[in-house]
Amino acid sequence: MATYRARADWSLEAGADFAKGRYSRGHTLVFGNGFEADGTASPHVVGNKWSVPGAVDPEEMLVGAINTCHMLSFLHIAREAGFLVTRYRDEAEGVMTKREDGEMWVSKVTLRPQITYEGRQPTSAERDRLHQKAHHICFIANSVKTEIVVEETMAPA
Secondary structure, eight states: OOOOOOOEOOOOOOBBBBBTSOOOOOEEEEESSSSSSEEOOOOOHOOOTTSSOOOOOHHHHHHHHHHHHHHHHHHHHHHHHHHHEEEEEOOOEEEEEEETTTEEEEEEEEOOOOEEEEEOOOOOOHHHHHHHHHHHHTTGGOOOOOOEOOHHHHHHO
């Protein structure tokens, strides 16, 4: 068992009008290892005026967590299968939609890894199996309801 920690720290800035929703959503996130990041609400949710440029929003963090977890799981599975991965690049995309009850959620994350191998190249069927196994052991994928789709493309030569 493991425990993970993250602290969010926000305070109302001078001149803001909390009651009317006119306040910055900017905050600081401090993770258990001491790493600190600027956080914000998505500009898609609160608009540009109340979000903070250059800060990461919860939806981006979710997509990033799914992306990173799949990559790390894939690297492990590929190594165990005898493949030598020399590069893994994935430009994942999450989509937020409305549920039937009208609430918003990140309903789908599409992973688009481009993977470079040295030596023997996996067949299409082997790549599919590697991704299926990686998805199966990914802690984050096992923790969310979001549909996760993998569309591996050939890495540029």
